[in-house]
Each structure stands twice: as C-alpha cells, then as structure tokens.
Amino acid sequence: MIYLDAAATTLQKPSAVARASGYAMGHMASPGRGGHPPAMLAADTVFACRERAAELFHVREPDDVVFTMNATHGLNIAIKSIVKPGDTVLISGYEHNAVTRPLAAIPNVRVKVATSRLFDPQEILRQFREQLTSEVDCVICNHVSNVFGYVLPVVEIADLCAGRGVPFVLDASQSAGSMPIYMDQLRASFIAMPGHKGLYGPLGTGILLCDHEVIPLLEGGTGSLSARQEMPDFLPDRLEAGTQNVTGIAGLLEGLRFIQRKGPEVILNHERFLAARCADALSALPGVRVFAAPRLFCQAGVLSFQVDGMDCEDVGQALGEQGIAVRSGLHCAPLAHRSAGTLDVGTVRVSFSAFNSSGDVDALAGAVARLPRRQ
Amino acid sequence: MVYYLIICRSLTYAQRTAAVLERAGITARILRSPKSIAGEGCSHAVKVSERRLAEALVLLNRAELKPKRVYITEEDGSYREVGL
Numbered sequence: 208m209i210y211l212d213a214a215a216t217t218l219q220k221p222s223a224v225a226r227a228s229g230y231a232m233g234h235m236a237s238p239g240r241g242g243h244p245p246a247m248l249a250a251d252t253v254f255a256c257r258e259r260a261a262e263l264f265h266v267r268e269p270d271d272v273v274f275t276m277n278a279t280h281g282l283n284i285a286i287k288s289i290v291k292p293g294d295t296v297l298i299s300g301y302e303h304n305a306v307t308r309p310l311a312a313i314p315n316v317r318v319k320v321a322t323s324r325l326f327d328p329q330e331i332l333r334q335f336r337e338q339l340t341s342e343v344d345c346v347i348c349n350h351v352s353n354v355f356g357y358v359l360p361v362v363e364i365a366d367l368c369a370g371r372g373v374p375f376v377l378d379a380s381q382s383a384g385s386m387p388i389y390m391d392q393l394r395a396s397f398i399a400m401p402g403h404k405g406l407y408g409p410l411g412t413g414i415l416l417c418d419h420e421v422i423p424l425l426e427g428g429t430g431s432l433s434a435r436q437e438m439p440d441f442l443p444d445r446l447e448a449g450t451q452n453v454t455g456i457a458g459l460l461e462g463l464r465f466i467q468r469k470g471p472e473v474i475l476n477h478e479r480f481l482a483a484r485c486a487d488a489l490s491a492l493p494g495v496r497v498f499a500a501p502r503l504f505c506q507a508g509v510l511s512f513q514v515d516g517m518d519c520e521d522v523g524q525a526l527g528e529q530g531i532a533v534r535s536g537l538h539c540a541p542l543a544h545r546s547a548g549t550l551d552v553g554t555v556r557v558s559f560s561a562f563n564s565s566g567d568v569d570a571l572a573g574a575v576a577r578l579p580r581r582q
Numbered sequence: 583m584v585y586y587l588i589i590c591r592s593l594t595y596a597q598r599t600a601a602v603l604e605r606a607g608i609t610a611r612i613l614r615s616p617k618s619i620a621g622e623g624c625s626h627a628v629k630v631s632e633r634r635l636a637e638a639l640v641l642l643n644r645a646e647l648k649p650k651r652v653y654i655t656e657e658d659g660s661y662r663e664v665g666l
Contacts, residue, residue: 239593239626242614250612254597270594431592433623444592 209531209567214353214381214509214558216403216410218532223461228409231457237450239430249453256460257443263463264398265389266416273415273446274456278380279305280424281399281415284446285376286347288422289396290316294344297321299331299359300546301352304539306378310347319343322546326500328360335364345374345396350388351381354543354556355498356482356509358386365393374419380404381509383414384466385475390416405474405560406466408459411452421446469561478508478559481568485557486510488572495575498547498554511554516580519553526555529574533557586635587627587661588642588649589615595647596626602645608634619653619661627653639666 210218231252236245238253257269266272275281282305290296292314298306300322310316321338323330339346346368350361361377368375374396379388384405390398396419402412423438427448432439439445466474486499494515500506514522523535536553537544544550557571590596596612603610608630614620615627630638635652642649653661 239624247612250593250597254594257594258601269598270592429592430624430626432621432625435622439592441591441595443594 209570211557211559211563211567211571212532212534213404213560213563214538214556215534216401217405217407217560217562219560219562220407220409220458221461221465223465224407224409224458227461228454228458231454235453235457238453240428240450252457252460253451253453256456256463259460259463259467260414260416263467264383264416265391267391267418270442271390271417273417273443274451275399275413275415275446276411276452277403277413278378278399278401279413281397281413282306282347282376282378283309284415284421284424285397285399285419286310286345287313287424288419289345289374289376291344292316295319295342297335297338297343297346299335299348301349301355301357301359301543302347302540303349303353303378303380303543304541305380306347306349307542320542325355325498325547326357326505328358328505332360332363335367339367339371339373343373345376347376347378349378349380350386351507351509352540352543353381353509354538354540354554355511355547356381356506356558357500358382358505358507362393365395369394381507384462385471385478385507387471390418394418402455402459402462406459407462407561409455412455412459414459415446417442417446423448425449474561475507477561478563479503479506481559481563481565482506482508482510482557484565485559485568485571488568489575492572492576494580498549508559509556510558511549511556512575513549513552513554514575514578514580517578519555522555522575522578525578526571526574529577531571531574533571584632584655586630586632586638586664587613587615587619587653587655588630588638589619589621589625589627589651589653591625591650593626596628598645599628599642599647599649602641602647603628603630603634603638606637606641608638608641610638616661619651619663621650625650
C-alpha cells in the first residue's frame with residue numbers, strides 16, 4: 208500500500224511509537240490515581256510528553272499543555288471556553304467542520320468569514336484586517352487548509368488579534384510537526400492539534416495549548432482536590448477528567464522526539480518537495496486539474512486534484528484498488544471547498560508525511576494516468 | 583528519619599517541583615499526600631530531606647513554583663505544618 212493520506216492520519220510512524228505504546232500497555236497504570244510504581248511510571252511518561260510539547264511549541268509551563276483525544280476535542284474546548292451565545296466570531300474561509308460545527312451549536316453566534324481565492328495570502332489577510340471590527344469576540348483560523356494545503360498567514364492574523372485584544376484560536380491540525388508553531392510568538396488563546404497526524408503519535412491523541420480561562424467539556428475524577436465537587440481551577444487537571452490515554456501519550460512522546468531529532472523544517476521541505484513533484488506529474492496528464500500554488504510558495508505537503516470525466520470518489524476508489532490510499536470528497540471542510548469553488552464536485556486529496564518517497568509520487572501519477580475515463 | 587513534604591496543587595505541579603529540585607541535585611520523591619494533610623481530597627507531595635528544605639524553597643521561589651503548604655514529620659509519624 209502506498210499511503211498518501213497523512214492529512215487524515217499518518218499511518219507509518221517511527222518504530223519507537225508502537226514500542227512505547229506497547230510497553231505502556233503492559234507496564235503503566237493510571238497516572239495520579241495511585242502511588243505505586245506502575246501509576247508513577249505512567250505519571251512520569253505523561254509529564255515527559257507534556258514537557259516535550261511545551262518545549263517544542265514554546266509554551267510557558269507544561270501545565271498549559273492539555274491532552275485531548277484529537278484536534279476536534281481541543282477545538283471544542285477552545286471554542287466553548289471563549290464563545291458565548293450571541294457572540295460574533297471571525298473565521299477563515301478554509302475552516303474544517305471541527306470549527307464550524309461547534310460554532311453552529313452555540314445559539315445565535317454570528318460567523319463572519321474572511322476568505323480569498325486559493326493561494327492568495329495577501330487577500331485573506333486584507334479580509335481579516337477589514338472584518339476584524341469591534342463586535343468580533345474571537346478569531347479562529349486554520350494554519351494549513353486540510354483540503355488544499357494552503358498556508359494561511361497566521362502570524363500576521365495573530366498580530367492583528369493581539370493588537371486589537373481579540374482572543375485568537377489556531378487550528379494547527381495540518382501544521383503541527385512540520386511548521387513552526389510558537390505559542391509565545393502567536394500570543395494565541397488556544398492552539399489545537401492532533402497527535403496522530405504530523406506529530407506521529409497513535410490515534411486517539413491530541414494536544415491543546417492553553418492561555419485563556421477554560422470551561423471543561425467533561426467533569427470527573429482528576430486525582431486532585433477530590434473532596435470538592437467542582438473541577439479544579441488549575442490546568443491541566445481542569446480539562447483532563449478521567450484516566451488519560453497513557454498508551455497513546457507514551458507513543459506520542461516518541462513522535463515528538465522523532466520530530467525534534469529530524470527537525471520540523473526538514474520534514475516540511477521533504478513534504479513540499481513531494482507535493483511539488485506530484486503537482487508537476489499530475490499537471491502533465493491530460494484532463495487532470497491540480498490545485499497548486501506557483502512553486503508551492505504558500506502550500507504545505509497537501510494538494511488536491513480533479514480528473515475530467517470522473518467523480519472524485521470513483522478516483523479514490525480506483526486508486527485504492529491499485530494500492531494507493533488517497534482521500535476524496537469534501538474532506539469535512541465544505542467551507543474550504545466553497546471558497547475554492549469545488550463544493551459541488553469535491554476533490555481528490557493527496558497528502559504526504561516524512562515516510563513518503565518520490566517513488567510513491569511516481570506510482571500515483573502512473574495510476575492516475577491509467578484511470579479509465581468516461582469520454 | 584525526619585523529612586519534609588511539600589504539598590502541591592496537582593501531580594503536574596509536583597512533577598515540575600521535583601524536576602527543579604532534582605536538577606539542582608536535591609533528591610525529591612513524589613508521593614500521594616497523606617490523607618491527614620491532603621486538605622480538600624487527593625493531592626501530591628514532594629518529599630525532601632530535612633537538611634535540604636531551605637535550599638529547596640529558595641530554588642522553588644526562583645522557579646516561581648509556590649508550594650501549597652509544607653509539613654515536617656514528627657517522631658510519632660504525624661505531620662506538622664511549617665510556616666513559610
């Protein structure tokens with residue numbers, strides 16, 4: 208199987224990830240719930256992962272690193288901590304349903320959308336500047352579009368928010384692990400990211416970086432202040448009710464170590480190299496439309512394409528049958544497709560990880576060239 | 583043996599506390615706080631030897647890690663709070 212669906216989850220992981228999760232399964236218990244060695248070993252592992260994430264993302268204290276199930280979980284906490292019924296929220300036109308659905312669930316929230324055509328960061332920044340008016344209570348922005356790999360100018364957008372005192376939430380689902388994300392630089396209220404994509408952790412892991420008052424989504428045991436019926440008022444306990452996913456976090460720690468050893472910029476350059484090669488190879492095929500920025504100047508290792516005369520789902524299915532895993536459809540991001548003008552037909556998405564090679568791209572291009580098309 | 587227990591608001595806080603002390607060469611062991619001194623239910627404590635407490639408190643102050651409370655063990659096995 209040639210796996211080109213890293214934007215959904217990375218399938219190939221550093222071997223240490225599975226080893227660490229397996230070890231945790233056999234040797235670690237519930238952190239903070241007992242003083243015995245298996246509980247303390249789990250606690251040490253969870254803390255090591257928290258410290259590692261704080262270091263990688265420039266978070267003030269490890270306490271502000273909260274473990275979640277995935278980025279969606281983190282975004283729900285962030286959104287429901289900041290946005291109240293009747294508030295006005297400014298988002299980009301490239302947001303995922305992980306942002307738009309929680310907003311839709313809060314009564315009477317007015318959502319303003321700053322958008323642009325694909326790969327026009329100056330225009331989207333101008334839109335944010337124009338629409339960030341006094342009634343805006345919160346700004347939420349994707350770092351990298353999960354459909355098109357479009358890198359949004361989040362440093363500049365974060366600066367706008369800081370300058371106007373508006374809480375800023377970053378969805379780093381497609382950038383964590385391959386692009387610089389610095390909590391102190393962005394002065395973000397929250398940054399949410401999955402552990403199972405670019406951080407190479409197991410499924411069921413995620414991280415929320417916090418610098419804002421929080422409202423828990425879940426209440427329950429935390430191993431602290433247990434005589435009180437209210438949740439503790441300090442992090443990470445306030446947001447981590449119930450036993451943590453220690454086997455996942457043990458693997459995630461190894462994923463973070465892998466990224467630090469390799470360097471996010473090396474990973475990004477590799478993924479961009481593959482995306483550029485892919486864009487060139489697919490563009491050369493008749494009837495294939497590729498959504499790529501010129502020289503990938505504002506694009507990460509994700510790209511979409513369409514094939515004339517074929518439904519995108521049929522393309523995905525046919526490639527799957529040839530042993531190539533891609534993702535088709537709307538990618539849980541109808542807003543992004545609307546902004547790009549692809550809402551009616553969707554796209555086929557190819558996304559790369561550190562474990563892909565040029566050979567994978569060449570195999571994809573060959574398989575697309577062989578697709579049976581309607582005349 | 584007489585020792586001190588530095589009570590922390592959370593396990594993570596206790597881990598940060600212990601890490602600062604260990605980095606400075608002070609042996610610091612994390613324990614669940616004894617029920618009689620835990621306050622509002624479960625908490626964690628960092629155990630340090632009697633002779634290193636003053637040094638530990640200086641280090642923690644420098645690291646902006648404020649102990650919730652500090653207790654010393656009595657000969658009968660009970661704990662007495664130490665004023666900070």
